[in-house]
Amino acid sequence: MVRYIITVLLVSLSIQLTSAAEDWGKTGHRATGEIAEQYLSKKAKRTINKLLNGESLALVSNYGDDIKSDPAYRKYGPWHYVNFAFDGSYEASEKSEKGDLYAAINTCVSVLKADKATKDEKAFYLKMLVHFMGDLHQPMHIGVADDKGGNDFQVRWFNDGTNLHTVWDSKMLDSYEMSYSELAANAAKLSKFQLQAIQEGTVKDWMNESRILCKEVYATTEIGDKLGYRYMYDYVHVVRGQLQKGGIRLAVLLNEIFG
Numbered sequence: 001m002v003r004y005i006i007t008v009l010l011v012s013l014s015i016q017l018t019s020a021a022e023d024w025g026k027t028g029h030r031a032t033g034e035i036a037e038q039y040l041s042k043k044a045k046r047t048i049n050k051l052l053n054g055e056s057l058a059l060v061s062n063y064g065d066d067i068k069s070d071p072a073y074r075k076y077g078p079w080h081y082v083n084f085a086f087d088g089s090y091e092a093s094e095k096s097e098k099g100d101l102y103a104a105i106n107t108c109v110s111v112l113k114a115d116k117a118t119k120d121e122k123a124f125y126l127k128m129l130v131h132f133m134g135d136l137h138q139p140m141h142i143g144v145a146d147d148k149g150g151n152d153f154q155v156r157w158f159n160d161g162t163n164l165h166t167v168w169d170s171k172m173l174d175s176y177e178m179s180y181s182e183l184a185a186n187a188a189k190l191s192k193f194q195l196q197a198i199q200e201g202t203v204k205d206w207m208n209e210s211r212i213l214c215k216e217v218y219a220t221t222e223i224g225d226k227l228g229y230r231y232m233y234d235y236v237h238v239v240r241g242q243l244q245k246g247g248i249r250l251a252v253l254l255n256e257i258f259g
Helices: 002-022 026-037 042-051 063-069 071-080 101-113 119-136 164-176 180-185 192-199 203-219 229-258
Strands: 154-157 160-163
Touching (some): 042 119, 071 101, 071 119, 101 119, 101 203, 101 229, 160 164, 164 229
16 A cells, blocks of 8 residues: 555656646747747748748747757757856856857857758757747846856745746746737737837847846845735736747748748
């Protein structure tokens, strides 16, 4: 009987851990992919459709996370974030030999533009680009190494222990209880001027914009804080805005790449 109970508990724990891993930030990434689809040129849509064999950007948006469990893709782990000191800049920071998020996006763009790249290579880096553009607009992915982008910054989400990175990755969106398609359909209505302002700039500009938001998050949060309804009130509209910016800017890159 004891052995049976232990087995049941282990299986239950395994299921819980698997579910948590599968749900990590998926809604946000899918929303970004769905929003991007709305801003693609006809030519870009045709090319992407061929490369992905009809799969949508929303469907492939979590590919970059899904492959983490495969040792063959372990080298891409550091590509999901970039860390540098708050009182410094990316240009002046020591770069990781394993790469970072900013370099990863540039690599993806280069491969997608390369005439000699195969269809399989382009499909792989397209999926990665969709994911990385989502990461670029999650402020904790443009963080500091001291606490691993907020992963070691312990807080409480309502009554549950968690960390600041997870709050921004998934906790707020999970509590908001909208599907990725609902988030995309209910994105803010933008004026022509507002849309143009979002579309302007470079990948580095967009990274630095997320860094400014990251600094604000740290300035308004302390280790051990109990976050909940007030935090949602203050920041869920920011999360939604970041998803929208990520989708629009992903489309900017894809339209530039594919015409």
